[in-house]
Amino acid sequence: MSAIRNLAIIAHVDHGKTTLVDTLFRQSGVYRDNQRIAERAMDSNELEKERGITILAKCTSIEWEGNRLNIVDTPGHADFGGEVERILSMVDGVLVLVDASEGPMPQTKFVTAKALRLGLKPIVVINKADKPDARPYEVHEEVFDLFAALDATDAQLDFSTIYASAKEGWAIEGLEDEKKDLTPLFNAIMKNVPIAEGDATAPFSMLVTTLEADPYLGRILTGRILSGTARVNMPVKALDREGKLLEQTRLTKLLAFRGLERLPVEVVEAGDIVAVAGFEKTTVSDTICAPEVLEPLRALPIDPPTLAMSFCVNDSPYAGKEGKKVTSRMIRDRLMAEAESNVSIKVSETQNTDAFEVAGRGELQLGVLIETMRREGFELAIGRPRVLFKTDEETGQTLEPMEEVQIDVDEEFSGIVVEKMGVRKGEMVDMRPSGGGKTRITFICPSRGLIGYQGEFMTDTRGTGIMSRIFHSYGAYKGPIGGRRNGVLISSDKGQSVAYALWNLEDRGVMFINPGTPVYEGMIIGEHTRDNDLIVNPLKAKQLTNVRASGKDEAVRLTPPRIMSLEQAIAYIQDDELVEVTPQSIRLRKAILDPNDRKRASRDKEGI
Numbered sequence: 388m389s390a391i392r393n394l395a396i397i398a399h400v401d402h403g404k405t406t407l408v409d410t411l412f413r414q415s416g417v418y419r420d421n422q423r424i425a426e427r428a429m430d431s432n433e434l435e436k437e438r439g440i441t442i443l444a445k446c447t448s449i450e451w452e453g454n455r456l457n458i459v460d461t462p463g464h465a466d467f468g469g470e471v472e473r474i475l476s477m478v479d480g481v482l483v484l485v486d487a488s489e490g491p492m493p494q495t496k497f498v499t500a501k502a503l504r505l506g507l508k509p510i511v512v513i514n515k516a517d518k519p520d521a522r523p524y525e526v527h528e529e530v531f532d533l534f535a536a537l538d539a540t541d542a543q544l545d546f547s548t549i550y551a552s553a554k555e556g557w558a559i560e561g562l563e564d565e566k567k568d569l570t571p572l573f574n575a576i577m578k579n580v581p582i583a584e585g586d587a588t589a590p591f592s593m594l595v596t597t598l599e600a601d602p603y604l605g606r607i608l609t610g611r612i613l614s615g616t617a618r619v620n621m622p623v624k625a626l627d628r629e630g631k632l633l634e635q636t637r638l639t640k641l642l643a644f645r646g647l648e649r650l651p652v653e654v655v656e657a658g659d660i661v662a663v664a665g666f667e668k669t670t671v672s673d674t675i676c677a678p679e680v681l682e683p684l685r686a687l688p689i690d691p692p693t694l695a696m697s698f699c700v701n702d703s704p705y706a707g708k709e710g711k712k713v714t715s716r717m718i719r720d721r722l723m724a725e726a727e728s729n730v731s732i733k734v735s736e737t738q739n740t741d742a743f744e745v746a747g748r749g750e751l752q753l754g755v756l757i758e759t760m761r762r763e764g765f766e767l768a769i770g771r772p773r774v775l776f777k778t779d780e781e782t783g784q785t786l787e788p789m790e791e792v793q794i795d796v797d798e799e800f801s802g803i804v805v806e807k808m809g810v811r812k813g814e815m816v817d818m819r820p821s822g823g824g825k826t827r828i829t830f831i832c833p834s835r836g837l838i839g840y841q842g843e844f845m846t847d848t849r850g851t852g853i854m855s856r857i858f859h860s861y862g863a864y865k866g867p868i869g870g871r872r873n874g875v876l877i878s879s880d881k882g883q884s885v886a887y888a889l890w891n892l893e894d895r896g897v898m899f900i901n902p903g904t905p906v907y908e909g910m911i912i913g914e915h916t917r918d919n920d921l922i923v924n925p926l927k928a929k930q931l932t933n934v935r936a937s938g939k940d941e942a943v944r945l946t947p948p949r950i951m952s953l954e955q956a957i958a959y960i961q962d963d964e965l966v967e968v969t970p971q972s973i974r975l976r977k978a979i980l981d982p983n984d985r986k987r988a989s990r991d992k993e994g995i
Contacts, residue, residue: 391583391658392576393457393611395475395507397498398484403514407484407553408447408458412646414556414569415449446609446660448644451573456580457644457660458482461498471501472687473596473671477611477660480580481507483530484514487521487550490529496795497855500537509534509546510575516562517552523562536821547575583611585657590677591615591623593661594684598671600728604640604664608675611660613684615677617641618654624676625669626683633673639665671730692733692746693788693834693858696753696957697770698722700741701967703976704881704907709969710766715741718765725756732756746775749856750838754954761968768965769957770978774835777861786861788834793827794844795853801826803847811836812865833865839958871961874920876913877977878906884925890943892923898948899975900925909980911964914949922982951975963988 398404551558558572625633642649642662672686733746813832821827886902898913967974
């Protein structure tokens with residue numbers, strides 16, 4: 388049995404993670420020299436590349452001089468925070484990959500902080516050291532400062548540094564060393580990442596870390612074997628975090644990570660990271676073990692959903708024109724499949740058969756799901772996000788989810804951030820300088836106060852601020868939080884918007900659409916300058932006469948409209964509004980399109 392070392396890799400998008408892993412594969416003999424690689428193990432999907440985050444955890448394995456290295460990729464955003472901690476609990480070391488010219492980036496900071504807190508010792512790889520604008524020494528200092536700011540221990544600050552060019556296939560310890568191959572990196576891993584421990588003679592037990600659905604094998608559970616040996620067809624049971632028996636079954640399939648693939652194996656031992664099939668109810672944080680084991684393994688709880696949105700069938704006049712998947716059955720099946728493989732998402736059916744309530748950990752997580760579905764050809768109408776309240780059983784008091792928000796900003800922007808968080812009922816618990824002219828401020832803030840704040844925060848800090856959020860606890864209801872103050876401009880008719888009409892409406896507010904955009908009755912086309920909604924006609928063309936005006940009034944100059952992203956649109960809408968999401972469009976609309984029906988519903992609500 389070869390020695391096993393488990394390590395996680397933390398890297399910002401485009402810092403060379405995929406290329407590095409490919410080169411490690413090549414030099415360790417996973418690839419043949421003439422092999423064509425169609426799909427790379429660590430390549431992120433389209434959404435991950437666009438957003439600069441890792442959403443899905445991936446695992447791969449490399450053989451090196453009689454050792455097997457299991458390399459696990461990590462999600463990089465706070466909405467996936469629970470998963471990050473579980474992934475890191477499987478490994479004994481961490482590789483922090485940094486670009487030699489860009490330096491450490493915000494998206495890696497959250498995961499790095501978690502890794503340091505769990506006591507993992509980092510190996511820093513400063514990649515792309517061959518670039519003309521590389522500044523390896525300065526980047527090394529920046530990484531040291533970052534670790535110090537994240538409260539690293541003295542042992543963690545004494546990290547190994549490797550300078551590398553994954554593209555050219557070399558790694559060196561000193562910049563004057565000979566640039567030959569990646570052996571120095573392999574040696575650093577062998578030196579700094581301890582061999583995975585586990586009592587091979589004890590009864591079998593493993594903790595489930597990730598879950599995915601496979602069309603052929605059903606539910607596949609991945610985790611690290613903490614003790615014992617597992618064999619195909621051996622009887623096992625599953626215990627939840629409290630030790631309650633969930634199910635008893637046999638291990639129908641054992642899959643080990645070998646290079647790029649998950650290959651079926653007959654036997655696996657303590658210390659290895661494996662995937663198993665054959666379970667129907669077992670999920671993340673549960674323990675799979677031999678029948679004689681009575682106590683579950685200590686596991687991190689799955690963070691509770693704090694935010695819910697309604698996913699409805701699209702019933703606008705343009706429904707079905709852009710997407711192919713539009714029925715409630717298709718939407719339901721897709722959401723149930725998502726809930727099956729993503730433990731932090733809960734789907735429930737509502738009284739309305741055409742609507743489903745989807746609960747998750749944050750706007751980003753649900754935004755990623757909606758964006759994925761629209762790219763798969765779905766059409767949806769999305770309701771306003773709302774937080775999930777609880778009632779204290781003893782006092783009857785209403786409780787709401789609170790988040791710990793850690794913000795790093797340049798000192799000049801700290802005032803505006805404190806002011807904005809105060810308006811959102813955020814309570815400052817810590818404020819200290821974090822070096823380099825930056826200030827770190829920590830708040831405990833209601834989740835509902837943070838809806839829609841990310842975009843505003845980036846504007847306020849001119850794109851330089853870093854905000855990470857994590858569920859903190861349920862706390863006493865903080866009272867009303869001010870929302871959008873302005874009303875909206877609503878289209879009165881169906882057709883294509885006209886430049887002349889939009890130009891005439893400019894003094895009424897800010898437009899959300901360009902000329903020539905298809906609109907319909909009840910669709911929101913702009914923001915009113917006042918606090919009430921206003922029905923307007925964006926189709927009104929200029930009256931033509933047989934006398935030409937003397938002025939050059941034919942050329943209409945429009946102010947550029949405010950085009951919203953999916954997350955901005957979801958954060959913008961009110962309770963009586965929806966976001967229509969199709970493969971090609973994002974439209975804002977009133978939930979009730981007919982103005983008379985809207986008035987009637989409003990009167991009924993007020994009890995008139």
